[in-house]
Amino acid sequence: MTTHATSPRPTLAEMFASILRPNPNEADYAITRIEGEIPRELNGTLYRNGPCQKILPDAGPGALHFFDGDALVHAIRFEDGTAHHLSRYARTESFERCEKTGRYRGGINIKASHPEDEGPNSAPNTNIVFHAGRLLAMVEVAPPFELNPETLAPRGTWDYDGKMLGMSTTAHPKIDGRTGQMLIHGYQPLEPYVQLYVVEPDGSVSLAEAIDAPWPSMMHDFAITENYVIFPLGSIYFDLEPMMDGRGFGEAVQGRHDLNMKIGVRRREPGSPTKWIDAPSVGFMFHPGNAYEKDGRIWMDACTYENPTGLLEDLATARSGAVRGEGGFAAHPYLYEIDPEAGTCKETKLSDHAAEFPRLDDRLVGYENRWGYAGTAAPASGAEAYFRRITKYDRVSGSSVHRETVAGQWVGEPIFVPRGVDAAEDDGFILNLVYDAHRDRPALDILDARAIDRDPLARLWLEERISLGFHGNWLQAT
């Protein structure tokens, strides 16, 4: 599929087909094509992770599920105004076996062609997180896979010091900016449906508990506050039977429009019970933005999909270019007001423009924040508008500011980096990968967070056509 690169106005479907087209090259080069100037305050590493299938199925890349692919991890390192790009595959046992045999190892849409390759698709391709000296590549269907933070060389699976209660943990741990604790959950179709872990700043695991949930669901992410853990249980049912009889993940995860969401709330202390509170609507969220406590309530913002069935259908076919628009692949910003004592939940839709990959100043995870950032849709309707903007939200005034890309460019997850360790909230930079269909290359934009609607302070063109990927995080140099 190459027509997208010359098309005057590539479609979103062409963009998906292009950025998810595998490029198995691993990178190791100094970035030299730079427009503008890299701020000298940026010293550290931007880690990114996303799927990039090295050995393809016979049916080609378009047949892959949106979530399928080996984990190609990127480290873009900044030092005194220079930048360097390193990428390495997460070399799990399964990855190395298939690299050796040259066989596609199977995924969500297509099974392995050889019995030896059967088994869970454990590519840790969703997020990359540094905590307590460990750099962890993560996916929600496997335990974390540890990498060397400098070289990205494999260090192997980390199983929470043998304390895992389920098959996996998710790719979305929450690191409390005040305590330094990392909280993370797991989910699975077997009981216990949900599990919770706390990893202390020294890397020890201080809590590992099973959580009773009303039904098994896909719970991609969760939220924390100073005193609570919040589990968003979506209107998606994880049915074990299709998994057991070989029909696979695609049929096991079902949109259920007869189930309103529930919000599980429990205190962070060991042994606390979980209260499951009815949300007003059917829905599903991949990503809450942040949650915090104020006036006896928990306030949680999130990007919520109102049509779980449409979402699941679009995810299955996105790589072949079949994305239908507002019906499925569109989450909208919502605010949830939860009363943990009364057991009530109100929801407010904040915008009609689709938004995903919500981020904030990570030092405020779990505490009251004013500013949020997300990849959002332009005012045009339908799928073509998705991921055309970066939006900055002001929770105090309710206003928002946008930076819109030109035609043929799409944005990924915006990551906030403070200007310095003592900088105020929003005083820093937004790092954002932008895919340019005309050049068939991504660029990394460095924006002034206080002026995101202006031109980037610097735009770094990457040499390799990498996927925008899913998630990443900044690690400040010490």
Ligand SMILES: [Fe+2]
């Ligand atoms: Fe995610």
